[in-house]
Amino acid sequence: MWISLRQELIVTGILFLLLFIKVFASEPRPGAILNGINLLLTINLILGFFPVSDATLFNGMFHTGRLIVLEKNILNLGTLIVSLLAYDWLKTHRQLLEFYMLLLSTLMGFFFMISAGHLLMFYLGLELSTIPLTALSGFDLEKRQSSEAAMKFIISSAFSSALLLFGISLLYGATGTLDFNGIVRHLDGSPLQLFAFIFILSGFAFKIAAVPFHLWTADVYEGSPVPVTAYLSVISKGAVFFIFVQTLYTAFKPLVGNWQHILMLLSVLTMLTGNLFALRQNKLKRLLAFSSITQSGFILAGMVGGTKAADASVVYFVLIYIFSNLGAFGVIALISAQTGRETIDDYKGLYAGNPLLSWVMAISLFSLAGIPPTAGFFGKFFLLMAGAAAGNYVFISIAALNMVISLYYYLRVIKAIFMDKQPDPIPKLGIAPLPNIAFVVCLAGVLVTGLMGWVYDYIYSLSTGL
């Protein structure tokens, strides 16, 4: 039993360790603590790779398997990169230990959420992650905007939780069980069940910022500290997608005829809205917020397929998305922490002083746009390929069109960095060793994950279809 809970236990261990340090250490030195924590997170990541057998614990509440362990490790990796990138910002932050405690509690919540075999466990995990996340988004303690973001986040989260809970309670009334295996047996597509399903789906849609439940995203992303925004847009979203796919493909399998059409509609709306709003943004954080909405739309498009390849392509894309989005956010975090400048106009002429940062940004954005040879190309290709298995080519055409639209706003940033000039460009910035490691990891991930076919093949071998 303990070995099946290994990843959760390690995270808990680190959490308690930090707590003790907070209580007993008199005057912590930020540099040493940051190095220590990042080392612990790396160990956590490495230990996660040891193989584990399938297991079901707590009467089917919690189950684990090779795919789930891999998904948790993807989240571990993302958390480590975020932590490395946050170095410049945290170095001067007073509440550095609390930041990590909150961060690790959210990670723990995600772990339990992904492992859920029961809707109650799922809800428990979700709330365990949501509440610390809210605190994190208000973590720029001196900034009004940050508190505003936290406020908006908690209200919209509460609303989505309410929807989800309402749906879960209705589903319990309709089927008499909340166990995933039990739900499958009792679903027959009656109106009450569909009604309950729609509410549960809305709860998920809130978390992944699918249109029309996306309104909180831009403001929360903009107000939160950059590392938290990165965490929200990648780890939080990825975790919810993992469990979303599992829930649809296992518990709600009998309703596939219904959710396939709903997902197509959600996907098209999400892609289009995200893209159209992103076109005119001048603040990079808002631009990436809307671009992350668009990416959600693409992931939904892959989920429509319902095949083994669809499951695999979602996990594969989230992995790639972690590398590419964190690369972009890393550059923004570094520049924002050192100069406080965050708009596209500020980035004009960046290449002259900071060629390295410029290339990291450019390659990350190309990956987000799906340009080969970056991994984003393969991720998008396989998502849409999986979506096309459903046979609706109008839908795939709209998705492909959206790839073209999204290229425009990524190119705007590239143009500012490489082609435009301004009288007061960002001067040459120093990059500390830890963020440097993070950039190398992101770049390597973006360039290698796609070209190396075995990464996808491995994920595929673990996946399950409908």
Place this chain on the structure above:
Amino acid sequence: MNLSLLVILPLLTVLAVLLSWGPAAVRWLSFLGVTLQLILAILLLASYWRERTGGNAAPMLFEYNHPWFSTLNINYHIGVDGLSVSMILLTALVMFGAVLVSWNITSSTKEFFILLLLLSAGAYGFFISLDLFTLFFFLEVSVIPKFLLIGIWGSDPPPTGPIAKLRITKEYAATKLALMLMAGSALVFIGLLGVYYNTNGGSTFDWTVITDSGISTTSQRLFFPFLFIGFGIFTALFPFHTWVPDGHSSAPTAASMFLAGISMKLGGYGCLRIAVDLMPNAARYYSPYIVVLATIGIVYGAFATMMQKDLKYINAYSSVSHCGFILLGIGMFTQTAVEGAVLQMISHGLMTALFFAAIGMIYDRTHTRLVEKLGGLQKIMPFIATIFVIAGLCSLGLPGLSGFAAEITVFMGSWQRPGGAYHFATILACASIVITAVYILRATGQTIMGPVKEPQYNSLTDATWNERLAAILLAAGIFLIGVAPFWLKELINK
């Protein structure tokens, strides 16, 4: 022969350039790289020829198949036939010229040559691919380097005519090019997915499997337009040609050469493969539409060229017209016409690269591309003037140069297609030659002949050794095809 070398060699050159120091080292390393590319391409031609004359009748030679995403049945599958070999030769020649004429790039030299070499890697990869996924991968690889080359090292086209207020900047042209080519890729992508899920051979991207097992006529008709228009955007299919003039005119010389010489041929090659090998039934069905669009492109392109005052715009619009011949040949769908389309691809690739090289040399010296400001160049720079005239004469189809051989083959093949409307289209296309003669002769007369218009031009120098070498090689290719087109025809048909 290991075909992957064609992709690996430019990448190795990129690596070497990346690690080198100073613009001179960068230039010489790039030059070494493209020289090796050219040698490799000639070696490929020789070994291909030997295999064929030795009686090897396999449809594709030097095949290599390595699983890439084995669970999705995606393979890195490469191989060549006569068509690919001739396109690879063209790429090597144009790249050789492109590096040589970029000798005086001074700002960010390293980045410039790296992007240029990446472009060539993408083009080689495209021409050797036998797996549609690999093909698509290499097709898209080349979009972003073009965007950066135009946006960073390009020049804003001079404001001309009544719409001078609508100033076209190089950034605008670069973005337009990237978005339109991306849209083309998106169409190709949809078509590929359709092919993947609807072949009789089971879900596969493999070229040889698909052509062997075939695609049902219904699926062919459904997905042919996506693929053809998608590739057509790359090769300036009317009405999706609008990226061509702006993109070519804003690009630095080497990028213009690559864009017009090779990049547009990626589309032509794609169209040809799709129409002839992959979906012949649909190609026959859509043939009238293709012919109509191609003819409009030819005639419209020719008339639009007449109105241009900027040398680069003249060549860019004439490219629209000339690439129309490629599409016309494919649309007519007789064997001779398709053969002519291939000849035209290679001929136009060489000719337009030479033309852009000449224009680039003139612009580097006089800092203007406007016809009205130039004049009497043959007195000041006789070599450049000569290659300008050669490229121009090739463009208007003078016998003995490659343009004539290609166009006459297209016309003869088109005439073989029975039906009054097809004959009419052929006549229209033939008539466009006259318009071509008008604009080429006028531009040549005004820039090359006559008095020198600006006194400071008298002190300008003629071409340097690198420019001469590039021009001579490209011109040699034009003469070789013009005088003896049969060897190329034989190569394609083998």
